[in-house]
Amino acid sequence: MSPRPTAERDTAQWYRDFARQVAGVSPVYEAWADGIAGDVSIRALIDTLPEQKRQPPLVLATARLIGAAEGDYDGLAQFLRENWQQVATEAAVRPMQTNEPARCAALLPALAQIPGPIALLELGASAGLCLHPDRYSYDYNATRLDPAAGPSELLLHCDGNPPQPLRMPEIVWRAGIDLEPLDPAEPRDRDWLEALIWPGQHKRLARLRSAMTIAQADERMLVRGDAADKLDEVAGLAPDGSTLVIVTAGVLVYIPYAQRMRLVEKIRRLDASWVSLEGSAVLPDVAERLPAGSGAGRFVLALDGHPLAYAGPHGETLEPLAG
Template sequence: MKDPASAAETARRYRRFAEQEARGRSPLYEALGLGVAGDPEILDFLLTLPEAKRQPNLLLAAARHLFGTPAGWEEFRRDILDRPEDLRALMLVRATQTNEPARCATLLPVLARLPQPLALIEVGASAGLCLLPDRYGYDYGRAALPAPDGAPVFPCAVDAAVPLPAAVPQVVWRAGLDLNPLDITDPGERAWLETLVWPEQSDRLARLRAAMATAARERPRVVRGDLRRDLARLAAEAPREATLVIFHTAVLSYLPSLAEREGFAADVGGLCRYWIANEAPSVLPAIAARAGEAPTGRFLLSVNGAPLAWTDPHGAALDWIDGAS
């Protein structure tokens, strides 16, 4: 073992992924995550990568992209050990950039309540699929909003406290910011986004493909830039007659320190009327401390730093926090 302390931390990361994220969602990814956590050779391979590149979703997606979906742990392990340099090279140039459009279902009840019309900026926008909440359909069980022709309908289980929208928001301007924007018209980029969908989730894959087709028609603008240096310049372009909303989902965890995340949180409120964060509770602990005990595997949705709801990371569920307004 090259670095026992780092290997132990990486093993914990994969075990946590298997037990808290993949369990009940992907039997294959649960098995692979547990396998990695207990395998010194695979852990040594991961330690040849920068810490930020050791994340489970990146390893699993990159391996499937190169080798196809394995039948189980032994095939997965053999593929990695047979071609470690090919896999390492791919992981160094790729990022997860999941860009799960179904997360719009958890954002929509918030966006619909804000003063209309809206100007949207998504931080970490990838291919811009989440910049199109007004172009999709939604099924909340006790209420539904139809989709335009060809667009996906995203199912989302909600509790009784969630204020369901009667219509999609009116969006008059939208833009995204990303270190590496993905071109949705590029077949290679589309294939990478498809590989990021977990293997058993065929319905989710079908909705992603429909969302990518919608985005290819709409062509939401995504500019290359860093969220700490370039966001203010992009925010200044938004029309003043619209309510500017800056939002992000599963993005701030990529900032390397809590100080940087807190610095972003302190600055973003000065750039917009509404800041919507949808992140793992540990990402912004000062906000999470006011939300109560976090359900396992959920993200925390907050508005202007106030906790509002617990959300499924892939947009499949939304539960209002008691006392949230």
């Protein structure tokens, strides 16, 4: 039997892989991750963290949150050596949970097919920025859609032709469940969400800031807890006369398979519609309905388990499926 890889080797590969992931997207993170992969002393610090807290985007975001300047790797390494205890303490209490409002551009065509008024409940909601799809404006190539009150300060661009008909949903109630919900009205949570945006992603940062401002103006409820434990309780709070809609977007993959399937069964037992935006392999029933050989590695928009379109993981593209 081959010797088990050491934590140091695991961490080096983790950061090397992350450097490849961000290449061409975030030069700062590419340089930092490459530097850590080759720096035994910094990896030794990182290896004092629990495994789930060693992940590159969490460590690097934490360093930036407490003051690491966006410069070369030598500057980061010096910062980590001088401030490691603060970085480790902060990383221990910070969740790795980005919240991408642009996913609403992929979710909207499914919501448009559901009779309203809608009571929207998102599982794994983070800061709840995907609870406000009716407050954003959309640009699907030649198709523009605005809220009833007029154009939004946040315009979401999506490359593709959405399934028809396309209309703005009427949402009368908004709620989310998350193990560690974030509040966009709290400076501490706002700062963390901003730190999770990779350096150089200026449009994504501007989008996040606009969505956080919009979210603060809407009434909604964010509940702390496990989705499977809280689902029935929170769903029961939806107002009479509304259509309950459960949304899962890029969250189910993080739940172990057996627990995921139990949660799916609980969703299906509800008197509710279910909009999912998940990887093609995450939900077997959805995968079985995809065209043969076409879905590997792609995100799928589905309504009640029926695939509607392939989508970019952040709602940046949409490719309707026939039938």
